[in-house]
Amino acid sequence: MIDFTLEKKTTLSDALMQLFAIVSLLRSEQGCPWDREQSPKQVSTHLIDETYEYLDAILSDDDEGQQEELGDVLLNAMMLLEMHQETDASASIEALNQVCEKLIRRHPHVFSDQKVSNSKEVIDVWNAIKQNVEGKTHEKDDFFSRVPPSLPPLEMANEIQQKIRKVGFDWPDAQGVFEKVAEELKEVNTAFEHQQDKNEDLEMELGDLLFAAVNLARYLGFNPSLALHRSNQKMKRRFNALYKRSQDQGIALHKDNLSEMDRLWEEIKADERSQSEE
Structure with missing residues:
Protein backbone atom coordinates (compact mmCIF):
# COMPACT_ATOMS: atom_id res chain seq x y z
CA MET A 1 0.00 0.00 0.00
CA ILE A 2 1.26 3.45 -0.95
CA ASP A 3 0.51 6.27 1.47
CA PHE A 4 -0.74 9.11 -0.69
CA THR A 5 -3.12 11.97 0.10
CA LEU A 6 -4.97 13.50 -2.82
CA GLU A 7 -5.22 17.28 -2.72
CA LYS A 8 -7.39 19.56 -4.81
CA LYS A 9 -4.87 21.80 -6.52
CA THR A 10 -5.61 25.41 -7.46
CA THR A 11 -2.90 26.02 -10.07
CA LEU A 12 -2.25 24.30 -13.39
CA SER A 13 1.39 23.55 -12.58
CA ASP A 14 0.52 21.95 -9.22
CA ALA A 15 -2.31 19.91 -10.75
CA LEU A 16 -0.06 18.63 -13.57
CA MET A 17 2.69 17.67 -11.12
CA GLN A 18 0.24 15.82 -8.88
CA LEU A 19 -0.98 13.80 -11.87
CA PHE A 20 2.61 13.02 -12.82
CA ALA A 21 3.37 11.98 -9.24
CA ILE A 22 0.39 9.57 -9.22
CA VAL A 23 1.43 8.10 -12.57
CA SER A 24 4.96 7.59 -11.25
CA LEU A 25 3.60 5.80 -8.19
CA LEU A 26 1.42 3.55 -10.37
CA ARG A 27 4.51 2.56 -12.36
CA SER A 28 6.60 1.95 -9.24
CA GLU A 29 7.39 -1.47 -7.71
CA GLN A 30 4.73 -0.82 -5.05
CA GLY A 31 2.24 0.31 -7.67
CA CYS A 32 -0.09 -1.41 -10.12
CA PRO A 33 1.02 -4.56 -12.02
CA TRP A 34 -1.10 -3.62 -15.06
CA ASP A 35 0.36 -0.10 -15.26
CA ARG A 36 3.90 -1.47 -14.96
CA GLU A 37 3.25 -3.89 -17.84
CA GLN A 38 2.17 -1.16 -20.25
CA SER A 39 4.56 -0.20 -23.06
CA PRO A 40 4.87 3.09 -24.96
CA LYS A 41 3.22 1.43 -27.97
CA GLN A 42 0.22 0.35 -25.89
CA VAL A 43 -0.14 3.72 -24.20
CA SER A 44 0.09 5.46 -27.57
CA THR A 45 -2.96 3.53 -28.76
CA HIS A 46 -4.75 4.43 -25.50
CA LEU A 47 -3.89 8.06 -26.21
CA ILE A 48 -5.47 7.83 -29.66
CA ASP A 49 -8.62 6.25 -28.20
CA GLU A 50 -8.93 8.88 -25.47
CA THR A 51 -8.39 11.67 -28.00
CA TYR A 52 -11.35 10.40 -30.01
CA GLU A 53 -13.46 10.21 -26.86
CA TYR A 54 -12.50 13.82 -26.12
CA LEU A 55 -13.44 14.70 -29.69
CA ASP A 56 -16.84 13.02 -29.26
CA ALA A 57 -17.46 15.15 -26.17
CA ILE A 58 -16.64 18.28 -28.19
CA LEU A 59 -18.95 17.26 -31.04
CA SER A 60 -21.81 16.65 -28.59
CA ASP A 61 -21.19 19.90 -26.66
CA ASP A 62 -20.70 17.85 -23.50
CA ASP A 63 -18.73 20.19 -21.22
CA GLU A 64 -18.54 17.68 -18.36
CA GLY A 65 -17.45 14.96 -20.75
CA GLN A 66 -14.76 17.20 -22.25
CA GLN A 67 -13.34 17.79 -18.78
CA GLU A 68 -13.18 14.07 -18.01
CA GLU A 69 -11.77 13.05 -21.39
CA LEU A 70 -9.17 15.82 -21.36
CA GLY A 71 -7.97 14.39 -18.06
CA ASP A 72 -7.67 10.95 -19.68
CA VAL A 73 -5.68 12.41 -22.59
CA LEU A 74 -3.29 14.09 -20.14
CA LEU A 75 -3.04 10.86 -18.11
CA ASN A 76 -1.76 8.94 -21.12
CA ALA A 77 0.60 11.74 -22.12
CA MET A 78 1.98 11.74 -18.57
CA MET A 79 2.30 7.94 -18.68
CA LEU A 80 4.47 8.21 -21.80
CA LEU A 81 6.58 10.89 -20.14
CA GLU A 82 7.06 8.71 -17.05
CA MET A 83 8.12 5.76 -19.19
CA HIS A 84 10.84 7.84 -20.79
CA GLN A 85 11.83 9.17 -17.39
CA GLU A 86 12.39 5.60 -16.25
CA THR A 87 14.84 4.82 -19.05
CA ASP A 88 16.54 8.21 -19.45
CA ALA A 89 15.40 11.13 -17.32
CA SER A 90 17.57 13.60 -19.20
CA ALA A 91 16.05 12.54 -22.54
CA SER A 92 12.48 13.26 -21.41
CA ILE A 93 13.52 16.65 -20.07
CA GLU A 94 15.33 17.37 -23.31
CA ALA A 95 12.18 16.39 -25.24
CA LEU A 96 10.31 19.16 -23.42
CA ASN A 97 13.16 21.61 -23.96
CA GLN A 98 13.24 20.77 -27.66
CA VAL A 99 9.54 21.28 -28.23
CA CYS A 100 9.72 24.66 -26.46
CA GLU A 101 12.68 25.67 -28.61
CA LYS A 102 10.86 24.49 -31.73
CA LEU A 103 7.73 26.49 -30.94
CA ILE A 104 9.75 29.68 -30.46
CA ARG A 105 11.88 29.02 -33.57
CA ARG A 106 8.85 28.36 -35.78
CA HIS A 107 6.97 31.44 -34.55
CA PRO A 108 9.30 34.32 -35.49
CA HIS A 109 6.20 36.44 -36.05
CA VAL A 110 5.47 36.06 -32.32
CA PHE A 111 8.88 35.86 -30.69
CA SER A 112 10.85 37.95 -33.20
CA ASP A 113 10.25 40.81 -35.61
CA GLN A 114 9.07 38.87 -38.67
CA LYS A 115 5.70 40.02 -40.03
CA VAL A 116 2.84 37.88 -41.33
CA SER A 117 -0.57 38.98 -42.57
CA ASN A 118 -2.67 35.83 -42.24
CA SER A 119 -2.71 32.15 -41.32
CA LYS A 120 -1.54 31.09 -44.79
CA GLU A 121 1.64 33.11 -44.36
CA VAL A 122 2.10 31.55 -40.92
CA ILE A 123 2.04 28.06 -42.50
CA ASP A 124 4.49 29.19 -45.20
CA VAL A 125 6.91 30.48 -42.55
CA TRP A 126 6.49 27.29 -40.51
CA ASN A 127 7.24 25.04 -43.50
CA ALA A 128 10.17 27.17 -44.64
CA ILE A 129 11.79 26.92 -41.22
CA LYS A 130 11.23 23.15 -41.12
CA GLN A 131 12.95 22.72 -44.47
CA ASN A 132 15.58 25.47 -44.63
CA VAL A 133 16.56 25.87 -40.96
CA GLU A 134 15.90 22.45 -39.47
CA GLY A 135 16.70 20.48 -42.62
CA LYS A 136 13.52 18.44 -42.37
CA THR A 137 12.97 17.54 -45.98
CA HIS A 138 12.29 14.35 -47.89
CA GLU A 139 14.95 11.90 -48.95
CA LYS A 140 16.47 12.24 -52.41
CA ASP A 141 14.61 9.28 -53.91
CA ASP A 142 11.44 9.37 -51.80
CA PHE A 143 9.32 12.51 -51.78
CA PHE A 144 7.08 10.95 -49.11
CA SER A 145 9.85 9.73 -46.77
CA ASN A 223 -10.16 16.39 -41.95
CA PRO A 224 -11.38 13.22 -43.69
CA SER A 225 -10.93 11.06 -40.58
CA LEU A 226 -13.06 13.41 -38.51
CA ALA A 227 -15.67 13.62 -41.27
CA LEU A 228 -15.88 9.82 -41.45
CA HIS A 229 -15.94 9.56 -37.64
CA ARG A 230 -18.94 11.87 -37.52
CA SER A 231 -20.70 9.84 -40.22
CA ASN A 232 -20.02 6.62 -38.29
CA GLN A 233 -21.50 8.16 -35.15
CA LYS A 234 -24.54 9.36 -37.07
CA MET A 235 -25.14 5.93 -38.58
CA LYS A 236 -24.89 4.26 -35.16
CA ARG A 237 -27.24 6.81 -33.61
CA ARG A 238 -29.85 6.48 -36.35
CA PHE A 239 -29.73 2.72 -36.58
CA ASN A 240 -30.01 2.35 -32.81
CA ALA A 241 -33.11 4.53 -33.03
CA LEU A 242 -34.43 2.34 -35.86
CA TYR A 243 -33.69 -0.76 -33.80
CA LYS A 244 -35.67 0.58 -30.84
CA ARG A 245 -38.64 1.67 -32.95
CA SER A 246 -38.73 -1.65 -34.77
CA GLN A 247 -38.89 -3.46 -31.43
CA ASP A 248 -41.61 -1.13 -30.17
CA GLN A 249 -43.66 -1.71 -33.33
CA GLY A 250 -43.00 -5.44 -33.60
CA ILE A 251 -41.07 -5.16 -36.85
CA ALA A 252 -38.34 -7.76 -37.31
CA LEU A 253 -35.05 -6.49 -38.72
CA HIS A 254 -35.06 -8.59 -41.88
CA LYS A 255 -34.79 -7.97 -45.60
CA ASP A 256 -38.43 -8.99 -46.00
CA ASN A 257 -39.36 -5.90 -43.95
CA LEU A 258 -37.14 -3.51 -45.89
CA SER A 259 -40.00 -1.16 -46.78
CA GLU A 260 -40.99 -0.85 -43.12
CA MET A 261 -37.37 -0.26 -42.10
CA ASP A 262 -37.08 2.42 -44.79
CA ARG A 263 -40.19 4.10 -43.39
CA LEU A 264 -38.73 4.13 -39.88
CA TRP A 265 -35.42 5.42 -41.23
CA GLU A 266 -37.09 8.36 -42.95
CA GLU A 267 -39.10 9.11 -39.79
CA ILE A 268 -35.90 9.22 -37.75
CA LYS A 269 -34.23 11.55 -40.24
CA ALA A 270 -37.28 13.83 -40.23
CA ASP A 271 -37.28 13.89 -36.43
CA GLU A 272 -33.61 14.87 -36.39
CA ARG A 273 -34.25 17.69 -38.85
CA SER A 274 -37.13 19.06 -36.81
CA GLN A 275 -35.06 18.92 -33.62
CA SER A 276 -32.19 20.79 -35.24
CA GLU A 277 -34.59 23.55 -36.33
CA GLU A 278 -35.95 24.08 -32.82
Whole structure:
Protein backbone atom coordinates (compact mmCIF):
# COMPACT_ATOMS: atom_id res chain seq x y z
CA MET A 1 0.00 0.00 0.00
CA ILE A 2 1.26 3.45 -0.95
CA ASP A 3 0.51 6.27 1.47
CA PHE A 4 -0.74 9.11 -0.69
CA THR A 5 -3.12 11.97 0.10
CA LEU A 6 -4.97 13.50 -2.82
CA GLU A 7 -5.22 17.28 -2.72
CA LYS A 8 -7.39 19.56 -4.81
CA LYS A 9 -4.87 21.80 -6.52
CA THR A 10 -5.61 25.41 -7.46
CA THR A 11 -2.90 26.02 -10.07
CA LEU A 12 -2.25 24.30 -13.39
CA SER A 13 1.39 23.55 -12.58
CA ASP A 14 0.52 21.95 -9.22
CA ALA A 15 -2.31 19.91 -10.75
CA LEU A 16 -0.06 18.63 -13.57
CA MET A 17 2.69 17.67 -11.12
CA GLN A 18 0.24 15.82 -8.88
CA LEU A 19 -0.98 13.80 -11.87
CA PHE A 20 2.61 13.02 -12.82
CA ALA A 21 3.37 11.98 -9.24
CA ILE A 22 0.39 9.57 -9.22
CA VAL A 23 1.43 8.10 -12.57
CA SER A 24 4.96 7.59 -11.25
CA LEU A 25 3.60 5.80 -8.19
CA LEU A 26 1.42 3.55 -10.37
CA ARG A 27 4.51 2.56 -12.36
CA SER A 28 6.60 1.95 -9.24
CA GLU A 29 7.39 -1.47 -7.71
CA GLN A 30 4.73 -0.82 -5.05
CA GLY A 31 2.24 0.31 -7.67
CA CYS A 32 -0.09 -1.41 -10.12
CA PRO A 33 1.02 -4.56 -12.02
CA TRP A 34 -1.10 -3.62 -15.06
CA ASP A 35 0.36 -0.10 -15.26
CA ARG A 36 3.90 -1.47 -14.96
CA GLU A 37 3.25 -3.89 -17.84
CA GLN A 38 2.17 -1.16 -20.25
CA SER A 39 4.56 -0.20 -23.06
CA PRO A 40 4.87 3.09 -24.96
CA LYS A 41 3.22 1.43 -27.97
CA GLN A 42 0.22 0.35 -25.89
CA VAL A 43 -0.14 3.72 -24.20
CA SER A 44 0.09 5.46 -27.57
CA THR A 45 -2.96 3.53 -28.76
CA HIS A 46 -4.75 4.43 -25.50
CA LEU A 47 -3.89 8.06 -26.21
CA ILE A 48 -5.47 7.83 -29.66
CA ASP A 49 -8.62 6.25 -28.20
CA GLU A 50 -8.93 8.88 -25.47
CA THR A 51 -8.39 11.67 -28.00
CA TYR A 52 -11.35 10.40 -30.01
CA GLU A 53 -13.46 10.21 -26.86
CA TYR A 54 -12.50 13.82 -26.12
CA LEU A 55 -13.44 14.70 -29.69
CA ASP A 56 -16.84 13.02 -29.26
CA ALA A 57 -17.46 15.15 -26.17
CA ILE A 58 -16.64 18.28 -28.19
CA LEU A 59 -18.95 17.26 -31.04
CA SER A 60 -21.81 16.65 -28.59
CA ASP A 61 -21.19 19.90 -26.66
CA ASP A 62 -20.70 17.85 -23.50
CA ASP A 63 -18.73 20.19 -21.22
CA GLU A 64 -18.54 17.68 -18.36
CA GLY A 65 -17.45 14.96 -20.75
CA GLN A 66 -14.76 17.20 -22.25
CA GLN A 67 -13.34 17.79 -18.78
CA GLU A 68 -13.18 14.07 -18.01
CA GLU A 69 -11.77 13.05 -21.39
CA LEU A 70 -9.17 15.82 -21.36
CA GLY A 71 -7.97 14.39 -18.06
CA ASP A 72 -7.67 10.95 -19.68
CA VAL A 73 -5.68 12.41 -22.59
CA LEU A 74 -3.29 14.09 -20.14
CA LEU A 75 -3.04 10.86 -18.11
CA ASN A 76 -1.76 8.94 -21.12
CA ALA A 77 0.60 11.74 -22.12
CA MET A 78 1.98 11.74 -18.57
CA MET A 79 2.30 7.94 -18.68
CA LEU A 80 4.47 8.21 -21.80
CA LEU A 81 6.58 10.89 -20.14
CA GLU A 82 7.06 8.71 -17.05
CA MET A 83 8.12 5.76 -19.19
CA HIS A 84 10.84 7.84 -20.79
CA GLN A 85 11.83 9.17 -17.39
CA GLU A 86 12.39 5.60 -16.25
CA THR A 87 14.84 4.82 -19.05
CA ASP A 88 16.54 8.21 -19.45
CA ALA A 89 15.40 11.13 -17.32
CA SER A 90 17.57 13.60 -19.20
CA ALA A 91 16.05 12.54 -22.54
CA SER A 92 12.48 13.26 -21.41
CA ILE A 93 13.52 16.65 -20.07
CA GLU A 94 15.33 17.37 -23.31
CA ALA A 95 12.18 16.39 -25.24
CA LEU A 96 10.31 19.16 -23.42
CA ASN A 97 13.16 21.61 -23.96
CA GLN A 98 13.24 20.77 -27.66
CA VAL A 99 9.54 21.28 -28.23
CA CYS A 100 9.72 24.66 -26.46
CA GLU A 101 12.68 25.67 -28.61
CA LYS A 102 10.86 24.49 -31.73
CA LEU A 103 7.73 26.49 -30.94
CA ILE A 104 9.75 29.68 -30.46
CA ARG A 105 11.88 29.02 -33.57
CA ARG A 106 8.85 28.36 -35.78
CA HIS A 107 6.97 31.44 -34.55
CA PRO A 108 9.30 34.32 -35.49
CA HIS A 109 6.20 36.44 -36.05
CA VAL A 110 5.47 36.06 -32.32
CA PHE A 111 8.88 35.86 -30.69
CA SER A 112 10.85 37.95 -33.20
CA ASP A 113 10.25 40.81 -35.61
CA GLN A 114 9.07 38.87 -38.67
CA LYS A 115 5.70 40.02 -40.03
CA VAL A 116 2.84 37.88 -41.33
CA SER A 117 -0.57 38.98 -42.57
CA ASN A 118 -2.67 35.83 -42.24
CA SER A 119 -2.71 32.15 -41.32
CA LYS A 120 -1.54 31.09 -44.79
CA GLU A 121 1.64 33.11 -44.36
CA VAL A 122 2.10 31.55 -40.92
CA ILE A 123 2.04 28.06 -42.50
CA ASP A 124 4.49 29.19 -45.20
CA VAL A 125 6.91 30.48 -42.55
CA TRP A 126 6.49 27.29 -40.51
CA ASN A 127 7.24 25.04 -43.50
CA ALA A 128 10.17 27.17 -44.64
CA ILE A 129 11.79 26.92 -41.22
CA LYS A 130 11.23 23.15 -41.12
CA GLN A 131 12.95 22.72 -44.47
CA ASN A 132 15.58 25.47 -44.63
CA VAL A 133 16.56 25.87 -40.96
CA GLU A 134 15.90 22.45 -39.47
CA GLY A 135 16.70 20.48 -42.62
CA LYS A 136 13.52 18.44 -42.37
CA THR A 137 12.97 17.54 -45.98
CA HIS A 138 12.29 14.35 -47.89
CA GLU A 139 14.95 11.90 -48.95
CA LYS A 140 16.47 12.24 -52.41
CA ASP A 141 14.61 9.28 -53.91
CA ASP A 142 11.44 9.37 -51.80
CA PHE A 143 9.32 12.51 -51.78
CA PHE A 144 7.08 10.95 -49.11
CA SER A 145 9.85 9.73 -46.77
CA ARG A 146 8.61 12.01 -43.97
CA VAL A 147 5.07 10.63 -44.11
CA PRO A 148 4.87 8.15 -41.17
CA PRO A 149 4.52 4.62 -42.62
CA SER A 150 2.44 3.52 -39.62
CA LEU A 151 -0.42 5.89 -40.45
CA PRO A 152 -3.77 4.21 -41.17
CA PRO A 153 -4.64 4.33 -44.92
CA LEU A 154 -7.17 7.16 -44.62
CA GLU A 155 -4.76 9.40 -42.71
CA MET A 156 -1.90 8.46 -45.03
CA ALA A 157 -3.92 9.46 -48.10
CA ASN A 158 -4.56 12.85 -46.50
CA GLU A 159 -0.87 13.30 -45.61
CA ILE A 160 0.24 12.36 -49.13
CA GLN A 161 -2.13 14.93 -50.60
CA GLN A 162 -1.10 17.60 -48.10
CA LYS A 163 2.55 17.08 -49.01
CA ILE A 164 1.81 17.31 -52.73
CA ARG A 165 -0.17 20.50 -52.15
CA LYS A 166 2.83 22.18 -50.51
CA VAL A 167 4.71 22.20 -53.84
CA GLY A 168 1.73 23.61 -55.72
CA PHE A 169 0.51 20.38 -57.37
CA ASP A 170 -3.16 20.90 -56.59
CA TRP A 171 -6.48 21.62 -58.23
CA PRO A 172 -7.04 25.27 -59.21
CA ASP A 173 -10.61 25.14 -57.90
CA ALA A 174 -13.05 22.81 -56.16
CA GLN A 175 -14.94 21.99 -59.35
CA GLY A 176 -12.04 19.91 -60.61
CA VAL A 177 -12.01 17.86 -57.42
CA PHE A 178 -15.76 17.21 -57.66
CA GLU A 179 -15.32 16.10 -61.26
CA LYS A 180 -12.47 13.78 -60.25
CA VAL A 181 -14.69 12.08 -57.66
CA ALA A 182 -17.41 11.64 -60.30
CA GLU A 183 -14.83 10.25 -62.74
CA GLU A 184 -13.55 7.73 -60.22
CA LEU A 185 -17.10 6.66 -59.34
CA LYS A 186 -17.77 6.08 -63.05
CA GLU A 187 -14.63 3.94 -63.30
CA VAL A 188 -15.77 1.87 -60.31
CA ASN A 189 -19.08 1.28 -62.07
CA THR A 190 -17.29 0.25 -65.27
CA ALA A 191 -15.03 -2.16 -63.38
CA PHE A 192 -18.04 -3.60 -61.56
CA GLU A 193 -19.85 -4.27 -64.82
CA HIS A 194 -16.77 -5.92 -66.39
CA GLN A 195 -15.36 -7.94 -63.50
CA GLN A 196 -14.37 -10.78 -65.83
CA ASP A 197 -12.10 -8.44 -67.77
CA LYS A 198 -8.51 -8.96 -66.56
CA ASN A 199 -7.74 -5.33 -67.38
CA GLU A 200 -10.26 -4.18 -64.79
CA ASP A 201 -9.30 -4.05 -61.11
CA LEU A 202 -12.41 -3.27 -59.08
CA GLU A 203 -10.52 -3.11 -55.79
CA MET A 204 -8.03 -0.60 -57.18
CA GLU A 205 -10.83 1.51 -58.64
CA LEU A 206 -12.56 1.53 -55.25
CA GLY A 207 -9.26 2.67 -53.71
CA ASP A 208 -9.01 5.47 -56.29
CA LEU A 209 -12.55 6.56 -55.41
CA LEU A 210 -11.71 6.67 -51.71
CA PHE A 211 -8.49 8.57 -52.45
CA ALA A 212 -10.47 11.11 -54.48
CA ALA A 213 -13.02 11.48 -51.67
CA VAL A 214 -10.20 12.12 -49.19
CA ASN A 215 -8.80 14.69 -51.60
CA LEU A 216 -12.17 16.44 -51.77
CA ALA A 217 -12.40 16.64 -47.98
CA ARG A 218 -8.83 17.94 -47.80
CA TYR A 219 -9.42 20.52 -50.54
CA LEU A 220 -12.57 21.82 -48.84
CA GLY A 221 -10.65 22.23 -45.57
CA PHE A 222 -11.97 19.25 -43.62
CA ASN A 223 -10.16 16.39 -41.95
CA PRO A 224 -11.38 13.22 -43.69
CA SER A 225 -10.93 11.06 -40.58
CA LEU A 226 -13.06 13.41 -38.51
CA ALA A 227 -15.67 13.62 -41.27
CA LEU A 228 -15.88 9.82 -41.45
CA HIS A 229 -15.94 9.56 -37.64
CA ARG A 230 -18.94 11.87 -37.52
CA SER A 231 -20.70 9.84 -40.22
CA ASN A 232 -20.02 6.62 -38.29
CA GLN A 233 -21.50 8.16 -35.15
CA LYS A 234 -24.54 9.36 -37.07
CA MET A 235 -25.14 5.93 -38.58
CA LYS A 236 -24.89 4.26 -35.16
CA ARG A 237 -27.24 6.81 -33.61
CA ARG A 238 -29.85 6.48 -36.35
CA PHE A 239 -29.73 2.72 -36.58
CA ASN A 240 -30.01 2.35 -32.81
CA ALA A 241 -33.11 4.53 -33.03
CA LEU A 242 -34.43 2.34 -35.86
CA TYR A 243 -33.69 -0.76 -33.80
CA LYS A 244 -35.67 0.58 -30.84
CA ARG A 245 -38.64 1.67 -32.95
CA SER A 246 -38.73 -1.65 -34.77
CA GLN A 247 -38.89 -3.46 -31.43
CA ASP A 248 -41.61 -1.13 -30.17
CA GLN A 249 -43.66 -1.71 -33.33
CA GLY A 250 -43.00 -5.44 -33.60
CA ILE A 251 -41.07 -5.16 -36.85
CA ALA A 252 -38.34 -7.76 -37.31
CA LEU A 253 -35.05 -6.49 -38.72
CA HIS A 254 -35.06 -8.59 -41.88
CA LYS A 255 -34.79 -7.97 -45.60
CA ASP A 256 -38.43 -8.99 -46.00
CA ASN A 257 -39.36 -5.90 -43.95
CA LEU A 258 -37.14 -3.51 -45.89
CA SER A 259 -40.00 -1.16 -46.78
CA GLU A 260 -40.99 -0.85 -43.12
CA MET A 261 -37.37 -0.26 -42.10
CA ASP A 262 -37.08 2.42 -44.79
CA ARG A 263 -40.19 4.10 -43.39
CA LEU A 264 -38.73 4.13 -39.88
CA TRP A 265 -35.42 5.42 -41.23
CA GLU A 266 -37.09 8.36 -42.95
CA GLU A 267 -39.10 9.11 -39.79
CA ILE A 268 -35.90 9.22 -37.75
CA LYS A 269 -34.23 11.55 -40.24
CA ALA A 270 -37.28 13.83 -40.23
CA ASP A 271 -37.28 13.89 -36.43
CA GLU A 272 -33.61 14.87 -36.39
CA ARG A 273 -34.25 17.69 -38.85
CA SER A 274 -37.13 19.06 -36.81
CA GLN A 275 -35.06 18.92 -33.62
CA SER A 276 -32.19 20.79 -35.24
CA GLU A 277 -34.59 23.55 -36.33
CA GLU A 278 -35.95 24.08 -32.82
